[in-house]
Amino acid sequence: MRRKYGFDPYLALIVAAGQLVISKGASWGQRETREPLDPYAYALLFVGPLALLVHRRFPLITTAVALGACDLFLIGGYAYGPTFISPAVMLFLLVTRGKRLMAWFMAGMTLLSFVSYAWLVGNSDLFHSVWMLTAIMLLMVVAELVRIVRERRTERERISEEEARRQASEERLTMAQELHDVLAHNISLIHVQASTALHLIDANPEQARTALATIKTASKEVLGEMRSVLNVLREGAPRSPTAGLDRLDELVERSGLEVALKRVGSRPLPSQVERAAYRIVQESLTNAGRHAPGSSVSVRLEYGEKELIVQVADTGATTPAVLSESGSGNGIPGMRERASALGGTLVAGPSGGGFQVEARLPLPEETS
Structure with missing residues (x-):
């Protein structure tokens, strides 16, 4: 009241x-x-x-x-x-x-x-008047000091709240991008394999069975990754990357493509670089499966002193592309945004008869 x-x-x-x-x-x-x-x-x-x-x-x-x-x-x-x-x-x-x-x-x-x-x-008496002036001035100065301290504390709290809101917004944007990449890759993979299974179910049941097994694995994977991403939003949950380069072999295996993975060198990477590199490879494999089915794909990771080079190239489609027109159109811009957010670059375009994506992600200097 x-x-x-x-x-x-x-x-x-x-x-x-x-x-x-x-x-x-x-x-x-x-x-x-x-x-x-x-x-x-x-x-x-x-x-x-x-x-x-x-x-x-x-x-x-x-x-x-x-x-x-x-x-x-x-x-x-x-x-x-x-x-x-x-x-x-x-x-x-x-x-x-x-x-x-x-x-x-x-x-x-x-x-x-x-x-x-x-x-x-x-x-x-002049001294008496000066004494009264001094007492009142002292009171006012103390009040002004208290006011300044309160205002500064309020300003610090306001800045702290704004910073917390900004960080929360950035986290939500990161989570949205993570969800987009997870869903885009796995749903595209499921769609391709389902189309393959439907096409081969009568003529080649064993290959259709393999496609259905891939669908099962991919659906389980997308549920697991979504759970990992959403857990980050829970209060007190660890802010850890949902995917890293240690899972590239698993990603290649379930892509349904003929992929040659090569690593040149090795060194510890910041979590944000690991996550960006993984998502770039994931999106590139998704695009290759969508637009260049039957192609051979090479994935090369080169660990330099100052940058990580991620190169994904395919040799071009050998069979009709089932989903060539069904993409969202956000794949390459999304990869480019990930690279730019880290101060790196990404170039994507035709290469020979196929397509190539090359990202250069800057790395901090190694400490001895």
């Missing part, structure tokens, strides 16, 4: 109790020079806390009312000290709540009223 209506009941209660208790002590300590507390004095002591109750909604009016009650308390001849608490708290709140111009204006009015009262009672 306090946040909805702008009430500050707890702070008002604390200030009221503080002013009342301290006023009794101050009145007893100044009993020789100041007037004892009476009902009028008690009423003035409660004006400030009551105004503080709605200070959030009416900052200027309540500060002026608290300052007026403080001045009346002093003019009434009551003890110095406790009645300053309410105006001081309100000035502090004005600064920390962002109403700085209003706060400094009221600080000037407070100093003017206190100096005027001192001169009214015959205290024109």
Whole structure:
């Protein structure tokens, strides 16, 4: 309720109790020079806390009312000290709540009223005026420092939240790309093998059986990869790549193509490079199976000091392409985006009678 209506009941209660208790002590300590507390004095002591109750909604009016009650308390001849608490708290709140111009204006009015009262009672000592100025300035400087610290903390939290949202967005985009690659490869493979099985089921049952076995393996694989990708989205799940170059042999085996895999050199690779290289090979094999069935495919991985070269080439179709017109058209652009995201390049185009894809992915320097 306090946040909805702008009430500050707890702070008002604390200030009221503080002013009342301290006023009794101050009145007893100044009993020789100041007037004892009476009902009028008690009423003035409660004006400030009551105004503080709605200070959030009416900052200027309540500060002026608290300052007026403080001045009346002093003019009434009551003890110095406790009645300053309410105006001081309100000035502090004005600064920390962002109403700085209003706060400094009221600080000037407070100093003017206190100096005027001192001169009214015959205290024109310059040192006394400087002391009041110093006390009010110290209060305002402390309030400004608190405001700056709060604003900086809020800004850091905002930046941190924006960074978290940005990273979450990047993760979602990565996961979407992973899902696209997984589904595109495996569904295309399943479609090709299903078409082959249907075509050969009567003439060559054994080859049709092999195609159906490939479909079974590919469907199981796509379910497993999808589960791995989606697990990354779960809170607390390890952020690990769903596929790496250690699984290339398995990828080649289930592609249904005649593939020659060659590795030149070897070295540890960053996970993002491994994942990108694997997906580039996967997409290239998918394209070869879709557009160049019956071709021979060569996959070459060259591990250099500064870059990983991934080269996938086919010799061209030897049988009619079952799915040559059914692609999404996002395969090569998707591979190029993966390479570019790592600062690399990808070139794809006809080569001899077939097609070749070559990606160059930069690598960090090896540490000894």
